[in-house]
Amino acid sequence: MTAKYNNFYERWLGMWEDSQEEKKKSRAVIHDEELEWIETPQDYRIALMAGPENGFRTWGSEVTIADIPSGAHTGQHEHGEEAIYIVEGEGCSIVNGVRYDWKEGSVLWMPFGSQHQHFNTGDGNARYLSFTALNLEHFAGLGRVDQWQEKGYTDTPIDAEVSKDGLDKVGRRIAVFKDDAPSLEFDPEDPASRNPEPALDVPVEAGFMRDNPGEGPSLGAHRDWSRMYMGMTRNNRRLGRDTGFRNMEIEISNSMGDAPGRHGGKHAHMEAYLYIIEGSGYTVVDGEKVDWKKGSLVHVQGPQTQHQHYNDTDKPNAQLRLAPGLRFNFFQEVARERFPYLVWGGRGEGMVPRDSQRGGFGGGGSQS
Numbered sequence: 001m002t003a004k005y006n007n008f009y010e011r012w013l014g015m016w017e018d019s020q021e022e023k024k025k026s027r028a029v030i031h032d033e034e035l036e037w038i039e040t041p042q043d044y045r046i047a048l049m050a051g052p053e054n055g056f057r058t059w060g061s062e063v064t065i066a067d068i069p070s071g072a073h074t075g076q077h078e079h080g081e082e083a084i085y086i087v088e089g090e091g092c093s094i095v096n097g098v099r100y101d102w103k104e105g106s107v108l109w110m111p112f113g114s115q116h117q118h119f120n121t122g123d124g125n126a127r128y129l130s131f132t133a134l135n136l137e138h139f140a141g142l143g144r145v146d147q148w149q150e151k152g153y154t155d156t157p158i159d160a161e162v163s164k165d166g167l168d169k170v171g172r173r174i175a176v177f178k179d180d181a182p183s184l185e186f187d188p189e190d191p192a193s194r195n196p197e198p199a200l201d202v203p204v205e206a207g208f209m210r211d212n213p214g215e216g217p218s219l220g221a222h223r224d225w226s227r228m229y230m231g232m233t234r235n236n237r238r239l240g241r242d243t244g245f246r247n248m249e250i251e252i253s254n255s256m257g258d259a260p261g262r263h264g265g266k267h268a269h270m271e272a273y274l275y276i277i278e279g280s281g282y283t284v285v286d287g288e289k290v291d292w293k294k295g296s297l298v299h300v301q302g303p304q305t306q307h308q309h310y311n312d313t314d315k316p317n318a319q320l321r322l323a324p325g326l327r328f329n330f331f332q333e334v335a336r337e338r339f340p341y342l343v344w345g346g347r348g349e350g351m352v353p354r355d356s357q358r359g360g361f362g363g364g365g366s367q368s
């Protein structure tokens with residue numbers, strides 16, 4: 001067996017402690033200036049933000065960010081499911097022969113095995129964030145990337161049938177523009193929007209996870225505002241809110257944020273990533289403070305990581321939430337009794353001073 005274990009069962013008994021050790025060594029955040037940019041047959045400029053390859057202990061998923069120069073296109077390739085967020089620029093993607101236009105704030109979904117290629121049709125740079133689960137697919141023995149064409153400059157008209165509604169030929173949503181994604185705005189004049197509810201001392205299971213969401217304390221949203229993209233597709237369909245996306249393996253759930261000088265509610269759940277679209281602030285993750293700013297990616301490891309977001313600036317901020325299907329479509333349900341999605345609530349005014357560590361967190365601090 002290994003130096004540490006005499007037999008398989010000893011190793012099984014040691015697994016939890018082993019993963020805790022690995023998590024402690026894993027990265028929690030990466031900032032724009034730390035990115036290592038490379039060129040590939042697919043992209044002129046791409047960087048891995050988070051994956052096992054650069055020190056993040058992920059649930060088999062990866063996040064990359066890539067640039068398409070003006071007038072150029074990526075290669076054409078195919079692989080497992082992919083969710084894409086357009087950080088800047090305008091263009092289109094050809095997915096299984098159909099064209100889907102996009103611009104800043106658009107979200108796209110590449111079905112498993114779909115042939116796809118992205119075109120920058122604007123005058124400036126186009127940047128896109130990509131979320132996949134290739135490492136999980138590889139674990140399952142079906143990880144495969146086929147490169148059908150290499151990147152290049154677009155010197156002939158883009159010839160493909162245009163999707164008028166962002167849906168594919170079988171009615172699945174492939175693309176949505178930011179302004180077409182339903183949003184919940186923050187209204188400082190509205191007491192409910194400001195949320196007067198103090199934090200709970202003892203957390204409860206999140207309403208949407210309960211068999212009867214209406215039963216038990218309703219703590220409202222944990223963030224001041226949100227815009228729903230894929231928004232936990234399976235759960236939405238259960239609650240009758242169908243975005244049209246049929247993603248199963250990965251998800252760009254929503255964008256969200258807290259108004260200046262405010263913080264979100266405290267909660268604990270399985271793996272998620274937060275890409276910082278705008279602004280700066282920090283998140284207290286299991287008692288540790290993680291600073292972030294525009295272009296950063298924060299990793300919440302799970303399976304029940306306590307965390308809370310703070311906007312300690314006088315400017316708005318916006319975060320994009322990403323989560324793996326291994327969470328939404330499998331373990332969040334399967335392991336619900338052992339690792340429930342917990343909420344303390346307490347969204348509201350006030351900060352934990354930047355230089356204090358555990359002091360303000362969970363101690364009621366700014367929750368009161």
Ligand SMILES: [Fe+2]
Pocket residue numbers: 077079082110116
């Ligand atoms: Fe792709």
